[in-house]
Amino acid sequence: MGINWSSALKGIWVPVAVLVVWELVVRLGAVNPQILPAPSAVLIKWYQYLLPYEPYEQFQGSYLRWFFSGELIRDLLASLYRVVVGFLIGAVLALPLGLLMGASPRIYDYLNPVVQVLRPIPPIAFIPLAILWFGLGDPPAVFLISLGAFFPVLMNTIVGVRAVDNIYIRAAQNLGANSRVMFIKVILPAAMPYILSGVRIGIGTGFICMIVAEMIAVNNGLGYRILEAREYFWSDKIIAGMFTIGLLGLAIDTGVSRLNDYLLRWHRGLE
Amino acid sequence: MSAEQIEIEHVHKVFRGDGQDVIALRDIDFKISQGQFVCLLGPSGCGKSTLLNAIAGFSLATQGEIRVEGKPVRQPGPDRGMVFQEYALFPWMTVAENITFGLKIRKEDPRKMEGKLNSLLKMLKLTDFRDRFPKDLSGGMRQRVAIARVLALDSPIMLMDEPFGALDALTRRSLQDELLKIWSEFKKTIVFVTHSIEESIYLSDRIIVMTYRPGTVKRDVHVDLPRPRNPAATDFNDLKREISQLVMEEQNRFESAQLKGTTGD
Numbered sequence: 001m002g003i004n005w006s007s008a009l010k011g012i013w014v015p016v017a018v019l020v021v022w023e024l025v026v027r028l029g030a031v032n033p034q035i036l037p038a039p040s041a042v043l044i045k046w047y048q049y050l051l052p053y054e055p056y057e058q059f060q061g062s063y064l065r066w067f068f069s070g071e072l073i074r075d076l077l078a079s080l081y082r083v084v085v086g087f088l089i090g091a092v093l094a095l096p097l098g099l100l101m102g103a104s105p106r107i108y109d110y111l112n113p114v115v116q117v118l119r120p121i122p123p124i125a126f127i128p129l130a131i132l133w134f135g136l137g138d139p140p141a142v143f144l145i146s147l148g149a150f151f152p153v154l155m156n157t158i159v160g161v162r163a164v165d166n167i168y169i170r171a172a173q174n175l176g177a178n179s180r181v182m183f184i185k186v187i188l189p190a191a192m193p194y195i196l197s198g199v200r201i202g203i204g205t206g207f208i209c210m211i212v213a214e215m216i217a218v219n220n221g222l223g224y225r226i227l228e229a230r231e232y233f234w235s236d237k238i239i240a241g242m243f244t245i246g247l248l249g250l251a252i253d254t255g256v257s258r259l260n261d262y263l264l265r266w267h268r269g270l271e
Numbered sequence: 272m273s274a275e276q277i278e279i280e281h282v283h284k285v286f287r288g289d290g291q292d293v294i295a296l297r298d299i300d301f302k303i304s305q306g307q308f309v310c311l312l313g314p315s316g317c318g319k320s321t322l323l324n325a326i327a328g329f330s331l332a333t334q335g336e337i338r339v340e341g342k343p344v345r346q347p348g349p350d351r352g353m354v355f356q357e358y359a360l361f362p363w364m365t366v367a368e369n370i371t372f373g374l375k376i377r378k379e380d381p382r383k384m385e386g387k388l389n390s391l392l393k394m395l396k397l398t399d400f401r402d403r404f405p406k407d408l409s410g411g412m413r414q415r416v417a418i419a420r421v422l423a424l425d426s427p428i429m430l431m432d433e434p435f436g437a438l439d440a441l442t443r444r445s446l447q448d449e450l451l452k453i454w455s456e457f458k459k460t461i462v463f464v465t466h467s468i469e470e471s472i473y474l475s476d477r478i479i480v481m482t483y484r485p486g487t488v489k490r491d492v493h494v495d496l497p498r499p500r501n502p503a504a505t506d507f508n509d510l511k512r513e514i515s516q517l518v519m520e521e522q523n524r525f526e527s528a529q530l531k532g533t534t535g536d
Contacts, residue, residue: 170329171359175373175424176349185372189363266363266404 046240086145098157141213148209149202156198160191282335318486352421
């Protein structure tokens with residue numbers, strides 16, 4: 001795996017230009033730094049946000065523990081925890097249901113109308129109900145994230161199972177597979193490319209729900225922090241928080257994509 | 272056990288269409304004895320694959336009965352191993368996993384399984400490809416794996432649905448030779464669907480020439496040429512000419528049906 005330096009180098013120029021222009025515009029007084037802080041100010045704020053309030057010298061405990069007591073790191077971990085737990089709950093419920101609905105036309109006929117009515121409701125629209133049901137804190141946030149992850153995984157699993165080529169089913173029957181082996185060793189892996197693309201969409205939707213839920217239902221996490229910063233007019237912290245959210249999103253997507261590549265290493269469509 | 276291993280008795284198969292039913296097979300009636308190599312030969316739409324699928328148990332006869340070892344066929348099973356034209360290897364399994372899939376279902380002893388796997392890999396020249404996925408293999412290699420997968424089951428009957436149809440001529444010939452070797456070594460009964468006249472004469476003891484829709488047995492030809500057969504020999508070509516004539520009659524019926532748009536495809 002080599003890095004393509006010439007294309008990486010090309011990718012640097014535009015961001016550098018944007019940052020320089022941005023910095024100049026603020027330095028020359030063209031915009032109010034309270035509205036749009038200079039990138040250098042954002043970077044300094046980001047660093048302060050990263051480090052704990054009390055210096056290491058006054059902290060009791062290891063360096064690692066001190067480092068992880070910083071506000072940014074705690075927010076990051078809180079957000080990551082919510083999105084992972086929420087996603088797992090949503091996906092773990094959606095996967096077996098999707099397999100059943102995909103494999104059995106009868107179950108599909110029973111459940112599909114309910115799915116079709118609930119699916120178009122954006123998870124965000126469940127916020128009032130979520131708070132009414134679960135109060136404030138992690139439970140409503142996790143509920144919303146699960147909901148966001150649930151439908152993409154469900155729909156893709158159904159399509160994936162229905163798209164399983166009949167030739168595999170026949171080959172497995174011919175080799176003596178019973179229905180349990182058929183499901184686990186044939187239908188599930190055959191549907192895996194679809195399921196994993198559902199996972200990728202689901203975790204993206206869950207990520208959006210996580211930020212929104214944090215702005216409304218909890219008092220930590222990256223979503224909460226940037227909303228809090230607005231109340232103090234800390235635009236530098238808002239932007240620092242936004243970039244952190246972006247980086248977390250990128251990290252999650254890269255992770256899922258790696259997992260995808262590993263699980264689908266047998267797949268033709270992969271480079 | 273009777274010598275007649277596969278008994279096909281007055282088999283009819285009707286596919287229910289939107290407008291009108293298609294009679295795919297009409298009154299097919301013949302028997303295949305143990306160890307025989309039988310080709311089903313005919314143009315597209317003659318029902319040769321339909322008949323094979325009926326023997327395999329994938330889609331049952333509408334009327335009549337097929338018995339294997341005296342027992343009526345009700346469902347697919349490992350006693351009738353199938354090799355498909357599209358290979359039908361599981362792409363998410365390695366070569367070794369594909370070959371042992373049927374054995375694992377049967378919960379065969381791991382040590383015995385390993386031994387069997389190794390000898391099959393060796394016999395079909397797949398040893399170096401043991402841990403590869405099917406996507407990394409050529410068409411010929413894939414079909415070797417598919418054959419190994421069926422051989423692993425020790426099924427007395429091998430059903431083959433145009434298994435070499437998608438291969439180039441040279442690969443095809445070498446796989447045909449390997450199949451003949453396997454057939455004589457393991458004393459399998461083979462039912463082999465093809466539309467290649469030469470392939471059918473090269474391989475089989477007996478050629479069932481089928482008519483275009485409805486599929487019936489047009490001629491049951493016993494091939495008595497000594498093995499190994501030489502496709503350039505005079506007697507080979509005499510037989511080829513004779514069978515060509517039979518098949519081309521049906522091909523012409525198929526083509527005129529195509530022109531009239533009555534193929535239903």
